[in-house]
Amino acid sequence: MTRVFVSRDIFSVVLGANAVAAAFAPHATVVRTGSRGMVWLEPLVEVETPTGRIAYGPVTLADVPAILAGTAPSLGLTDEIPFMKRQTRVTFARCGVVDPFSLADYEAHGGLAALRKARELGAAATIDLVLKSGLRGRGGAGFPTGIKWKTTADADGDRKYIVCNADEGDSGTFADRMLMEGDPFSLIEGMAIAGFCVGATKGYVYTRSEYPHAIATFDTALAVARRAGVLGNDFDIEQRVGAGAYVCGEETALLESLEGKRGQVRAKPPLPAHKGLFGCPTVVNNVITLATVPAILTGGAEAYQALGIGRSRGTMPVQLAGNVKHGGLFEAGFGVSLGELVIDIGGGTLSGRPVRAVQVGGPLGAYFPPSLFDTPFDYEAFAARDGLVGHGGIVVFDDTVDLARQARFAMEFCAVESCGKCTPCRIGSTRGMETIDKIAAGEKVAANTELLRDLCHTLKFGSLCALGGFIPYPVLSALDHFPEDFLNPQGIAAE
């Protein structure tokens, strides 16, 4: 029977993939995969042919007979679709291709070779490879992964831990989720390699509760890996579920939460690499960071390092979200410009109206106007323009957006999610909200704008972590790039 591939990623399920898969089932061998990341084409159906997989999408139940008969208009070979062809898929090479629960499929596509290679090379040489690849943490802070691993490996302790940060709280991001749903074994393998390198026998994956589908998928994958002996001998992994606190994505708050406490941020030092989970040396890494390590080991550190620009080496899985025509996941070497991502690849807005702003890097990231679209996707280039790459999410807004409202939301979010340790973050955020309300109402606009800037300064320098420390990015970028949104015409008249 013909083999047909239909994604089981939640993106696809929400758009009707389960019914489509069921309709094919009596007539074809249906393989449920992860998503290729072309969300606007979901449910995407791929049919196996001697020349490769031919794609159809978005598929409705009515299309099924024609696809089976070979008479439906197709999108051509999946890998030749421009959105796919322009990518350099390293971390997501298998996502959308393999059955996420099949270890045989994983191995047939190069899986588990990296773990064997690490064991051959030994811990020190493997860490050296990770260091040479230039891989930096994909959770947001961009810290060199090899250095983190070496610090943990060198730390004294009979017990060490690998903690995977799957809290993915940033709006506009879903790379961790897609990876866990589409290629979970790469994360498992990456964690096993990390454990081998630093001498840890236990790993935790802390997944946000907002991802019930990913949690279930990953638990199933863990069970498969354990049954096959990939886990359970010298290294095992347990998944833990968060409880709706954004700040628990911050690594020390995450550790507190894993220990069963309130998710409050710890002062650093000590670093988690020295005193992390239950006081033991701990590697905390993002899902994408860990899942990229196997590909680096099999493809070579030099090849990975050769991609990217400046100090941003390798690839970034960029997530196109919000009001965007071609939303989804696009993995490419660092250096692609923001405009290329939003306009050429993303196709502009879904509404068809002009793009007015994009927020990059989640709720703590800056709002950029199209005049900054020449900014290359690169940690340093974004920082130089008072922005963040963060976890690689780009949220597109059309010209109906009100940036004063977005700035207010940033303050509200900070107030709701503050862990409560620092006064500026806990109290200042609410003050910020009130101040923006006054500005929007036209009340003493100049004085209140001044006050808002002061408050941002206090937050930036008086916060223990980046929640309070970075919330000025969205607020000030809104003020600086979109000042007209803070000038209520009635307000000006009243002043």
Add this chain to the structure above:
Amino acid sequence: MAVYEPWNEARAAEIIASQAGLEGAALPILHALQHAFGCVPTEAVPTVAKVLNLTRAEVHGIVTFYHEFRRTPPGRHVLRLCRAEACQAVGADKVAADVRANLGVDWHGTTSDGAVTLEPVFCLGLCAVGPAALLDGAPLGRLDAATVAAALETAP
């Protein structure tokens, strides 16, 4: 529709004991309690405290820190509507306003007939198909007020 168990001390003790052996067992225990009872019942706090070797106040502090833990059981259906930026970019604020008006509840509220509890959520990882929501854990995307109403109507 989720069906919750009525409060039962012995059952609570059993649930707590089933998770107590884990490292850092607090969250797994609280999740298991909420799964069974629809919330973390106040009556369960002393047992949790005893098992974890914490004071009741400390357990209370943990329960209240996390947005997800409820103190009272929800309505028959729980609608978790995304309020975050990527969904805002495609009209989530209006959807939320319409849904609140149609249901006659504010965030965290339960309709007077006990049918629906409305909870805000900040991102579900469905940011390319927003406005998004989870209805009793099942994902919904590209929402407007009418599709929300239809989903509630047909929810099992």
